[in-house]
Amino acid sequence: MHVVRPLIFVWAALMSLLALTIAASFALTGPLSLVTSMGVATVKAVLVYWFFMHLREEGGLIRLAAIAGIAWLMIFFFLALADYATRSSS
Amino acid sequence: MTERVQVHEPFVDPAQQHAADMLGMYIFLASEIMLFGGLFAVLFVCRLLHPQEIAAASKELHLWIGGINTAILLTSSLAVAIAVQLARQGSRRAVAISLAAAAALGAGFLILKAVEYRLEYSDGLLPGFSTASKFANPATHLFMNIYLIATVLHAVHLSIGILLLAGLVWKLLRRSLQVPKRASVIAVSGLYWHLVDVIWIFLYPALYLIR
Numbered sequence: 001m002h003v004v005r006p007l008i009f010v011w012a013a014l015m016s017l018l019a020l021t022i023a024a025s026f027a028l029t030g031p032l033s034l035v036t037s038m039g040v041a042t043v044k045a046v047l048v049y050w051f052f053m054h055l056r057e058e059g060g061l062i063r064l065a066a067i068a069g070i071a072w073l074m075i076f077f078f079l080a081l082a083d084y085a086t087r088s089s090s
Numbered sequence: 091m092t093e094r095v096q097v098h099e100p101f102v103d104p105a106q107q108h109a110a111d112m113l114g115m116y117i118f119l120a121s122e123i124m125l126f127g128g129l130f131a132v133l134f135v136c137r138l139l140h141p142q143e144i145a146a147a148s149k150e151l152h153l154w155i156g157g158i159n160t161a162i163l164l165t166s167s168l169a170v171a172i173a174v175q176l177a178r179q180g181s182r183r184a185v186a187i188s189l190a191a192a193a194a195l196g197a198g199f200l201i202l203k204a205v206e207y208r209l210e211y212s213d214g215l216l217p218g219f220s221t222a223s224k225f226a227n228p229a230t231h232l233f234m235n236i237y238l239i240a241t242v243l244h245a246v247h248l249s250i251g252i253l254l255l256a257g258l259v260w261k262l263l264r265r266s267l268q269v270p271k272r273a274s275v276i277a278v279s280g281l282y283w284h285l286v287d288v289i290w291i292f293l294y295p296a297l298y299l300i301r
Contacts, residue, residue: 003175011168018160022153025299030141037295044291052171053284054112054277062112069120073127077134084135 010051017044094180096271108274115278119285122247126289129240133296136232143229148300150215151237155206156298159199160290166195167287170255170280177273185269185276186262192283193255196248203245210234237297244293247286254279 021040028036049055055063101107137144173188210216214224217235225231258279261267267275 003179004172007168007171007175010171011164014164015161018157018164021295021299022157025153025295025301029145029301033299033301034137037299038292041292041295045288048167048284048288048291052167053281054174058112059109062109062116065113065116065120068117069123069127072120073123076127077131080131080135081138084138 007051010047014044014047017047094270095274111274111278112281115281119281122285122289126240126243126293129236129243130292130296133236133240136229136236137300140229140232143227144233145300146226147230147233148298150213151298152206152209153298155202155209156294159202160294162195162199162202163287163290166192166199167284169195170283174273174277174280177269177276180270180273182262182265182269186259189255189262189276190259193252193259196252196255196283199248200245200252203241240293240297244286244289247289251283251286254282 017040021037024036024040025033049066053066055066058066095104095107097104097107101110169188169192173185173192176184176188207216211219214220215234217231217238222231225234258267258276262269269276
């Protein structure tokens with residue numbers, strides 16, 4: 001039971017964050033809404049990776065492999081948005 | 091836990107074998123992240139170019155069905171995480187029950203998703219099945235195209251996950267998969283399940299909660 005209890009706490013935290021992101025969608029609009037919803041999703045993903053996907057117990061090599069894909073994706077997002085986010089609206 | 095694990099060629103110790111298992115699966119998952127990443131890039135650029143239209147289109151989606159489905163997947167991930175812990179302790183039946191519960195929750199997600207597609211079809215908002223002229227504007231049509239492709243691709247991944255877990259349950263019940271000797275098989279399959287959950291964690295706000 002002692003190994004299961006922390007997992008249930010993590011699940012409770014994930015459900016609370018889900019409630020938070022839905023509530024935020026009624027209160028916020030525009031860029032603030034995007035930043036909040038993606039921020040909450042990132043926190044949820046970190047919880048899943050750290051506790052459910054065992055990164056808590058693993059060494060540096062596995063942690064590095066786990067974030068490699070996301071790191072590359074962020075580089076691609078940055079390059080794509082360097083174009084789209086800086087276009088003039090005229 | 092490690093001394094009770096079966097070590098295969100070419101590995102010499104359980105820790106090395108475990109690291110190789112996890113590393114290989116994480117690299118595969120990186121390829122899945124890149125696959126879905128492209129869809130997210132398209133979605134964000136689309137949102138940047140047509141903020142009002144996309145926000146209006148997102149409001150037409152069934153927020154609560156998506157929310158319930160998110161809760162279902164988060165709960166299924168809990169069941170898989172518990173199964174991995176139980177597998178390390180060697181409780182075969184409990185692992186099978188826990189994995190079966192996760193697979194059943196996954197199936198529940200798919201059923202609810204099908205109901206949601208049916209509702210969108212009735213609203214005339216399902217690309218390929220509804221007439222194009224019914225969409226409020228081209229940006230809405232584009233958004234619904236992305237929505238359909240992203241959610242169907244996710245559903246395909248979830249279906250593979252359900253088959254994977256069902257296969258493990260079958261093998262556990264027939265005793266052809268032994269725990270804790272081969273608990274790593276449960277852990278590595280669990281990683282796939284959790285990633286499909288993480289993808290939905292991002293898809294839900296990116297599609298349903300645009301305001």
